Amino acid sequence: MSTAIDPVETFRAEARELFEQLETTLLDIEADPSDKDLIDTAFRALHTIKGSGAMFGFDAASAFTHHVENAFDLVRKGKLAATKELVEVALAAKDHMRVLIEQPEAAPPGRSEALLAQLAGIIGIGPVVSVSSNDAHPPEPPPERTTYRLHFRLARNAMAMGANPLLLLKELRELGDCTMVTDTDGIPMLEEMDPSGCYLAWDGLLSTDQPRSAIDDVFMFVIDDMELSVEVVEPEAKRLGEILVERHAVSADALDKALDQQPRLGAMLVKEGLVSTDKVAAALAEQKHLKGEVEKVAKADAADIRVQASRLDELMDQVGELVIAQARLRQLANAGNDPHLKSLVEEIERLSSELRDTTMGIRMVPIGSLFGRFRRLVRDLSKELGKEIALTTSGEETELDKTVIERLHDPLVHLIRNSLDHGVEAPDIRESKGKPRQGTIHLSAIHSGAQVLIKITDDGAGIDPVRVRAKAEENGLIPPGAELSEPEIFQLILQPGFSTAAKVTSVSGRGVGMDVVKRAIDQLRGTIDIDSTLGSGSTMTLRLPLTLAIIDGLLVRVGEGRYVIPLSAVEECVELSAEDDRRASGRDFLNIRDETVPFLRLKALFNVVTDPEPYQKVVIVSTGDARVGLVVDQIIGDYQTVIKSLSKIHSTVQTFSGATILGDGTVALIIDVPRLIDFGQASESQKKAS
């Protein structure tokens, strides 16, 4: 019932998309193994799955993916051929990763090991150590940034067996800020050396917000017979001597002795033969790294702190409860006569309203992060479709509640896919129409009052209203010959059971239509407008509220029930004169400043049977271009309210976007204005028809 999104679910949703992309890419690689872009794409997808998997606690999936990623890294570097066998294993591995993320408990035991063994066979190294004794590990919370001191030395024969320390180092770097220094102490004389043996060791620090297991994952391939120590270090500025002692590079006694002699400790210790130059070099590098970390922490202290998203949700819930409690307090105070209480209530009201604004501000995220994720989508899909399409964006800095942003992802993907697939034409067709070969999809965001407008504009073929109408008639969505305006026709696209795709493509023809988008936007309390000019392109405009949690509303009474009308939709309130009331028995129109405004009687729509009241009011609301009056019995006043969503039991009731709890503890329904108007007009025309 809450509007909060489970971050793990968000990750899963993202992973699903990545898997889709990965699969497409792998299949493309199979067709063209020499395409370096494809290999990179696959590598990046694997890398993202590994990285975010670890972040969300899917350690088994992350560890497993790591090996597949390694294989593609080798391919990327030209050290491994993208053979059919590799693609085959990678596809099977992809399916397995998906299981590890979707239903870790359903992963067949031993499957990871079997696939990795196959993979190892292709890469040409020995059998891989087991990933994890327990594939179905429960997700752990993401750890905080930690600095580890690492020391590792590979088995002497590791390189001969195919391990590459450089890859390990690179992976360590990818985990965070990593300072690694070679330890050359183990290098023998040339005459005594096995040229393919591994003699170097590495010391250094890694500051990362990945879990400790991510470090172990790096060494998974090579863990046999290697030296590896990982310990947590507190990032504080340290003296060289302390670091050397901590690293067991020099004894404390020897250090004290050397310190007596001044001046440059490092040089002293080396000179005294107490420690090798490498050990000092590593300690110096460590000193530098720690200093950097300390500065970073200090800077972070001053500017930003990281907060778990779930805590923000909690805070928002609590602020919501506070707003409700405050409303009750106001009611109590107003009932009494205590001026002190009243002024205190005003004070609290101001504070809680400020607190609400601040809390909402914290949850605001620029939409640019979301826009950024579509570049790849457009790139890959236009390639897949053989089209040339550029994605341009504007208004990235526009801020929206993070929940809204998260939930916008899928509908936007769908709309962009639609533009790519059905909107923008193939290059040759575009050329023949005198358009540039490259099509453009423009994504923009802009604030407009308490709403945000997001537009997806393409310069493609546009939507043919004649075809849409024909299709809608064919599917029985409208009676043949129905009188519809162009915008109304375009809205038909959003109806369930409508799909203009003449052929099913892998891009958008998945048996789901635009109705899915509409439903998602509806759930966000938003609307979709479609504008299109045949031959020159289409624009989809999404209007969304800034936040889902709280709205300013107008509290009204209809019969005995109280309802909240979102203030953002309210234009003005007028009296319903007895004359208007009587006259309007057949045609419900109101004359407001020489403009006819149709009105709906909420009493009738809500089947409220109470005696007619003498002083009815009309709340004039607007949605897009239409102005409609809603007749109510009483206007109680402005009301700031926390939205509670309705349960699935009431999913068929479309006229309300949610409910809220009033000051006296009773529940009031929040009117979904556009849907109420649709509902009203539908029942009106039904009345006329019968």
Place this chain on the structure above:
Amino acid sequence: MGNVHTLSRPVEILTLALSGEAFALEATIVREILDLVPITTVPNAPRYATGLINVRGKVVPLVDLRVRLGMTVEPRTIDTRIVVIEATLDGELTMVGLLADKVYEVAEINMQSIESTPKVGMRWPPEFIRGIGRRNGGFLIILDIDRVFASEPAREDRLHGS
């Protein structure tokens, strides 16, 4: 799956009255039992769920099982209670208030003593009934709450989803 009763351990149930018949729910899903509270009517809602109530700051739908089971609805009395339960709706755990003409008690019942639902001769939709038990010489109709809520929305969803 509601008809497999291999458990020999007794199960705790809450017994209640609906239009003069004795019904039972698994006690584990019951959150609390409330006296009548103000009920907000949801216009144009399904007839079995026309209300919303406030349960400790949460907006909870109120379901009249009597309508859902096709029984006669009698006016509320001093014995009328709201049983707040947690049901799985569309895979989502949801709080739901159930109107009961009277709440009797929490009792233990041996699952082995439950008889499967007869296909004919039942006044109630058989898919909502887990089985018939006996208690104090009378019949006790054991409800399958998840199905009581699942069937209709689920059916609709299947149509939309494909």
Place this chain on the structure above:
Amino acid sequence: MARAPTVVIGFTGAATIRQADDIARQLKQALESSDRIEVDCSGLTEVDVAFIQLILAACKSAEAAGKVLSLSAPAGGALLEILTICGAQDGSRAQFWLEGRTA
């Protein structure tokens, strides 16, 4: 004893674990034939840890025998890239790699 002239060994193309035996042999021969050895790495296109180890081992052997092994030029290109990844730039041999010789 007449000083033998400086021997320059140039490595080109790949210098990785696959060429390690050859490289080791060439370095050994150079160390035996002269006490001033210069290694020219400018033609290298691919380097790995094995090569770096071999040069370090050769340095060690040279120092032990009182000979001088230097680079014809400071590390660049593929070699420098690998040194950076290794963290050898911060290591004790930093001067050798970046200036071509040990002080």
